[in-house]
Amino acid sequence: MRITYFATITAGLMMLTTGCGDKTADSTTDTNLSASNTEVTMDGPPPATADVHNHPSEGPHHGTLVELGNEEFHAEVIHDDKSVTVYILDSSAKKAVPIDASDLTINLLHDGTPEQFKLAASPDASDPAGKSSRFTLADAELVGHIDDDASAPKLSVTINGTPYRGEIHHDHDHDHGHDH
Template sequence: MKFARNLAVLACLFTVGCGAKPVSDSGDDPDMVMMEGAPPDSHGHPEHGPNGGELIELGKEAFHLEMLHDDQSVTLNVLNGAASEMVAIDAAELSVSLKQDDEVKTFALPASNSTDGKASSFTITSTEMAGWMKEGAEGAVTLQIDGKSYTGKISHDHGHEGHDHEGHDHD
């Protein structure tokens, strides 16, 4: 019995330790590291684009696409790596391949704001594509930016957690 009690006391002493440093909130602790900005392992980008659309990552966040859709149309906006500003690319249209159930279909989204042969926004008026997105179709879009090819995975999140439904409703 004494052995068990002594063992428990010894275990407590090892757990608590000795000589703990007092906590200081003065800011001049030499062991304290001050960091500006987000921690290195956090995602330093928004979850939604500047217009509230879903973000599609391109090239390990080198660029993003913002997808906006309603019952009539689908728009893809090309954004910078921070997903904060539109980026004009040399393209007349974007090609999106979607799969729903066992059917695969490709949709062409023409440039909707072309200036000097470059555009940052691509829109299709198609109740079929909008319906596929509403039903949870998945697919991909491939595009060229400054001579480099990027592929983005398209999937409409129906988990609804943390998902803004402004601009498109679900039945």
């Protein structure tokens, strides 16, 4: 008799916890909701999704950003009417990263002919000895082609023994009062 009583109680408990009928594990029923659940109201639309590119759209010097690798690093390209300067930045595109390269290269097409420009290391005052986060070249021809989409400019640099290459896409829609 005790075994029958125990089996009846066990079966009853199983029915309370698992429910009855042919329900799937994914379905939500009123038996699964408790009286303590409250209704949630929102005062507006749901929040926007997070941007996976959580870095600025321009560099700290208001230049064009170039992604290097899988956003391991960035380069910032700025220029005036006489020279081009490239800064090597971290993955957030906010902090300078001094590297031990003596130069970096910008490759582009001019009238269908490939051209190559070497920008020499020009260390910032805060860069440690033997390293540079800034690279420059005074070359009017490079300046004349760097913003031309048809020239398809690409930057190549080696950082910590790993070669990186990135396309330079100039944002023609921004205007921050800086020289082009």
